Amino acid sequence: MARIRKDAEQQPKHQVSMVFDLNKCLGCQTCTIACKRLWTRDEGMEYMWWATVNTQPGRGTPRDYEKMGGGFDSEDVPRAGHLPTRGEFGDAWKFNYDEVFYGGKGSKVHLKPEGDTTWGPNWDEDQGGGEYPNSYFFYLPRICNHCTHPACLDACPRAAIEKREEDGIVLINEDRCRGYRFCMEACPYKKIYFNQARKVAQKCIFCFPRVDKEVAPACARMCPGRVRFAGYLDDPEGPIYKLVKDWKVAIPLHPEYGTEPNVYYVPPIAPPRLDKDGNVDESSPRIPTAYLEHLFGPAVHGSLEILQREMDKTRGGGKSELMDLLISRRWLDMFHNLDRDPATLEWTAKT
Amino acid sequence: MLVVAKLSADHGALMDPAASVWQPIKSTALALEATPTGTQPTPYTRTSWKDRKIGAVPGVGVQAAHDGESIFVRLEWVDANENRSVEDNNVFPDGAAIVFPVKETAPIDTMGSETEPVNAWQWQANSERGRSVVAHGVGSTEPSTEAVDVAAVRSGDHWQVIISRKLAGADGSVSLNPGGASRFGVAVWEGGNGERAGFKGYTAKWTDIRLADA
Numbered sequence: 120m121a122r123i124r125k126d127a128e129q130q131p132k133h134q135v136s137m138v139f140d141l142n143k144c145l146g147c148q149t150c151t152i153a154c155k156r157l158w159t160r161d162e163g164m165e166y167m168w169w170a171t172v173n174t175q176p177g178r179g180t181p182r183d184y185e186k187m188g189g190g191f192d193s194e195d196v197p198r199a200g201h202l203p204t205r206g207e208f209g210d211a212w213k214f215n216y217d218e219v220f221y222g223g224k225g226s227k228v229h230l231k232p233e234g235d236t237t238w239g240p241n242w243d244e245d246q247g248g249g250e251y252p253n254s255y256f257f258y259l260p261r262i263c264n265h266c267t268h269p270a271c272l273d274a275c276p277r278a279a280i281e282k283r284e285e286d287g288i289v290l291i292n293e294d295r296c297r298g299y300r301f302c303m304e305a306c307p308y309k310k311i312y313f314n315q316a317r318k319v320a321q322k323c324i325f326c327f328p329r330v331d332k333e334v335a336p337a338c339a340r341m342c343p344g345r346v347r348f349a350g351y352l353d354d355p356e357g358p359i360y361k362l363v364k365d366w367k368v369a370i371p372l373h374p375e376y377g378t379e380p381n382v383y384y385v386p387p388i389a390p391p392r393l394d395k396d397g398n399v400d401e402s403s404p405r406i407p408t409a410y411l412e413h414l415f416g417p418a419v420h421g422s423l424e425i426l427q428r429e430m431d432k433t434r435g436g437g438k439s440e441l442m443d444l445l446i447s448r449r450w451l452d453m454f455h456n457l458d459r460d461p462a463t464l465e466w467t468a469k470t
Numbered sequence: 471m472l473v474v475a476k477l478s479a480d481h482g483a484l485m486d487p488a489a490s491v492w493q494p495i496k497s498t499a500l501a502l503e504a505t506p507t508g509t510q511p512t513p514y515t516r517t518s519w520k521d522r523k524i525g526a527v528p529g530v531g532v533q534a535a536h537d538g539e540s541i542f543v544r545l546e547w548v549d550a551n552e553n554r555s556v557e558d559n560n561v562f563p564d565g566a567a568i569v570f571p572v573k574e575t576a577p578i579d580t581m582g583s584e585t586e587p588v589n590a591w592q593w594q595a596n597s598e599r600g601r602s603v604v605a606h607g608v609g610s611t612e613p614s615t616e617a618v619d620v621a622a623v624r625s626g627d628h629w630q631v632i633i634s635r636k637l638a639g640a641d642g643s644v645s646l647n648p649g650g651a652s653r654f655g656v657a658v659w660e661g662g663n664g665e666r667a668g669f670k671g672y673t674a675k676w677t678d679i680r681l682a683d684a
């Protein structure tokens with residue numbers, strides 16, 4: 120049965136969005152930990168990483184998520200998807216703390232993980248691809264894309280998922296959720312986790328309590344690499360609009376999944392290749408363009424071209440508005456309308 | 471027609487699926503069919519199970535009794551694959567539910583309709599407590615407040631489950647009376663087959679019941 124598309128009348132008034140500049144990501148995981156500290160420390164959330172950063176080429180989180188289906192086909196019909204297991208997400212390893220610290224065996228037994236340790240959430244870190252001296256890798260941060268056409272929302276038989284009218288943040292209503300997990304099957308980015316303790320599905324909330332107070336999400340504010348622009352896609356004065364709509368250099372991950380993501384990426388340009396004699400070889404890029412096209416679709420060609428052109432301008436001593444925008448000399452400009460300092464807020468404690 | 475026997479056995483015995491009080495009570499065999507995919511509530515649920523077998527449990531035996539205050543329904547079915555937990559994301563618990571029309575004309579195929587609610591009482595293998603929900607059509611279940619008692623045992627490769635509630639209902643749920651009549655249906659979810667929500671084996675037609683009088 121073809122999907123009846125109701126998006127037009129359901130479009131939110133505004134749409135939050137992020138742009139990740141992959142040329143600047145250090146793979147430091149500060150974003151990952153910022154999110155963990157803030158949102159996923161309760162029981163049942165041990166294995167959750169709403170924000171992840173994986174090395175590319177690599178199998179991603181959960182392992183091989185790109186082969187798990189979900190999303191929509193070219194006719195807009197939902198594709199069946201695989202339910203990612205805890206093991207595929209990398210699980211939360213358990214360690215023999217009790218034995219080592221309280222069992223009186225501290226001098227004989229060493230600290231070690233228990234159970235299956237053949238995969239973790241960042242297992243293939245820094246492996247990358249290519250052959251020395253032309254090996255390459257880059258980091259790919261991912262969060263829920265707060266899609267315009269969310270496959271998760273579209274799947275839930277209880278209407279437990281909503282896309283907020285005021286800003287397009289996609290939220291799971293835990294009072295309505297019955298833990299059926301169709302959303303986890305349907306999301307092609309596999310960005311939803313199941314909480315075994317509470318028997319509900321959970322995912323990135325775009326730090327909506329912060330956004331409500333004009334504070335950027337924690338992952339974005341904490342990023343030391345100035346990778347993560349946060350704001351509204353429909354704000355022509357903001358950097359996101361400029362990068363996505365004006366410059367057209369920021370593009371979504373796997374657009375063919377059909378969910379119209381609202382997280383965009385500035386594709387990576389690696390240093391040039393070296394030939395047999397160790398000389399610079401500019402005949403082909405170090406990161407194969409076909410690989411980037413696999414991730415970001417055909418739009419990556421245009422984006423790379425513009426980036427290269429503007430980079431060359433500055434190299435020649437000229438000025439490039441785009442490069443200035445991407446460098447973000449004034450940190451707070453990255454957040455535009457979400458630039459409020461959280462230290463200026465008065466939070467009321469939960470009672 | 472299934473007759474709900476009137477028994478004066480104590481509540482504890484009636485809540486025990488293995489108790490001898492159940493032996494003399496007639497068991498009615500009901501066939502379970504796959505729920506339809508075409509009427510599932512969302513595009514994803516309509517398409518994703520198209521090529522999957524729905525309704526792994528083909529039939530259920532039903533016995534019922536009341537003690538003037540509560541009704542006890544005993545379900546028994548074969549399920550070699552016992553699923554009691556949700557210890558991983560792709561694991562679903564076994565479950566069963568019985569459903570009554572709150573409004574007599576309510577359709578069973580769609581779990582009632584906007585103006586014709588149904589009331590289902592649910593057991594799930596990962597929970598000690600039963601659950602009552604009222605539905606006004608597929609995808610509209612809302613919990614209702616009154617208590618549903620459940621008990622389950624494994625006997626070989628069988629599940630034996632008791633689902634019980636007070637005869638008198640409140641909060642939009644069904645009310646039953648000694649001497650009165652109603653109709654009911656049964657659904658069984660085979661957790662090992664990933665069955666949950668709208669994917670289950672169900673009785674495609676209502677079965678009439680009569681409650682024996684005092």
Ligand code: HEM
Pocket residue numbers: 276277297505506509510511567568569578579580581590591592603608609610611612655656657667668669672673
């Ligand atoms: C004898 C018949 C039926 C019974 C006893 C029954 C019972 C129930 C119960 C107890 C739930 C809540 C499950 C939970 O929260 O875990 C439920 C949910 C659901 N049922 Fe049924 N059902 C029956 C027939 C059907 C049929 C024929 C469909 C057809 C498409 C259907 C579709 C659904 C859906 C989509 C849900 C999930 C959405 C929600 O929770 O509201 N049911 N059913």
Ligand code: SF4
Pocket residue numbers: 262263264265266269270271272289305306307308309310311322378
């Ligand atoms: S990324 Fe997945 S979970 Fe997030 S809105 Fe899109 S479909 Fe839903």
Ligand code: SF4
Pocket residue numbers: 143144145146147148149150151172258260341342343344345346347
């Ligand atoms: S996005 Fe920022 S915080 Fe996250 S890994 Fe990259 S540099 Fe570190």
